[in-house]
Amino acid sequence: MRGHGPAWGTTLAILTGCLGPVASTAALPVAPAPTMAEASCPAGSTVDIIAHPDDDLLFQGATLVSDVAGGRCVRTVYVTAGGDDRPDWYWRAREAGVEAAYARLSGHANEWTTATAAVTGHAITQRTLVADPRISLLFLRLPDGGLDGQGLASTRGQSLKKLRDGSIGTIDTVVGGQSFTAAGLVDVLVALLRDFAPDAVHTLDFDGVDGDGDHSDHYAVAAFAAEAQARYSTPHSFVGFEGYGIAGLPENVVGPVLDQKRAAFLAYGQYDFLSCGVLSACGRRPEGAWLSREYTVAGSTPRPLPAPQPGAAPRSDSAGGS
Numbered sequence: 001m002r003g004h005g006p007a008w009g010t011t012l013a014i015l016t017g018c019l020g021p022v023a024s025t026a027a028l029p030v031a032p033a034p035t036m037a038e039a040s041c042p043a044g045s046t047v048d049i050i051a052h053p054d055d056d057l058l059f060q061g062a063t064l065v066s067d068v069a070g071g072r073c074v075r076t077v078y079v080t081a082g083g084d085d086r087p088d089w090y091w092r093a094r095e096a097g098v099e100a101a102y103a104r105l106s107g108h109a110n111e112w113t114t115a116t117a118a119v120t121g122h123a124i125t126q127r128t129l130v131a132d133p134r135i136s137l138l139f140l141r142l143p144d145g146g147l148d149g150q151g152l153a154s155t156r157g158q159s160l161k162k163l164r165d166g167s168i169g170t171i172d173t174v175v176g177g178q179s180f181t182a183a184g185l186v187d188v189l190v191a192l193l194r195d196f197a198p199d200a201v202h203t204l205d206f207d208g209v210d211g212d213g214d215h216s217d218h219y220a221v222a223a224f225a226a227e228a229q230a231r232y233s234t235p236h237s238f239v240g241f242e243g244y245g246i247a248g249l250p251e252n253v254v255g256p257v258l259d260q261k262r263a264a265f266l267a268y269g270q271y272d273f274l275s276c277g278v279l280s281a282c283g284r285r286p287e288g289a290w291l292s293r294e295y296t297v298a299g300s301t302p303r304p305l306p307a308p309q310p311g312a313a314p315r316s317d318s319a320g321g322s
């Protein structure tokens with residue numbers, strides 16, 4: 001499944017035949033991508049490496065709220081398109097959704113510039129918030145591997161899980177005709193880290209076990225992120241966030257942080273017809289439980305609380321350890 005659909009855990013290959021294998025489009029317009037050396041990040045910077053457009057909002061949302069409110073530079077790398085075996089418009093809507101969410105978090109208009117970052121031979125689409133270029137989103141657009149990692153029909157069964165365990169040697173983007181090996185994907189992540197120079201690297205659950213109910217893409221992306229951050233020598237913290245399983249843990253996101261996390265996710269939900277765009281609807285779905293929870297995984301190395309920045313909102317750590 002795409003990650004967080006209404007029938008999560010049950011839907012696979014709904015629209016087989018609607019998509020050709022790796023729809024190819026015109027080449028992306030190549031423009032110089034802003035590098036982080038050009039950004040001013042006195043409050044520090046965070047790179048989030050996640051699987052699907054919405055993992056950041058659901059599983060790291062409280063930390064994301066604090067990072068943005070604290071004036072940190074934030075770059076989120078979405079490794080898969082989260083396509084759910086649906087036509088391209090669906091994953092494009094999800095990308096539009098996370099853009100709306102970050103605009104909501106920042107309090108600025110939902111206006112973004114597009115550039116193509118050339119990274120170790122790959123062209124990566126980068127969107128930067130016009131009113132606050134400290135916020136940028138990168139879309140690698142690899143296939144959604146489905147909950148169990150067996151892949152989806154429209155992307156010929158490719159998945160990050162298979163790439164990681166060697167079942168396939170390469171994985172192709174859902175658009176643009178690019179191909180990644182496992183080593184090549186890690187190389188891209190390392191290059192992105194070196195470019196952005198974060199003092200915090202966040203990802204999903206690098207401590208879990210495949211088949212325990214979380215999404216295969218979450219584990220695979222977290223494993224690739226772990227490899228990448230190990231090669232990134234700038235001092236940094238490395239934090240993994242638990243995925244689906246947090247629904248069974250105590251609520252620990254409350255107050256204004258919860259309000260902002262919800263607001264950002266609901267902004268996203270306006271674009272994802274498989275998700276929820278109003279709180280009452282979310283309450284009948286897994287998202288309702290995920291929104292009020294955030295847990296880091298064992299082995300995470302959280303960074304110290306940053307020094308207060310002039311004009312910055314106080315940081316509120318809502319995440320508990322596990």
Ligand SMILES: [Zn+2]
Binds near residue numbers: 004054055215
């Ligand atoms: Zn996900």
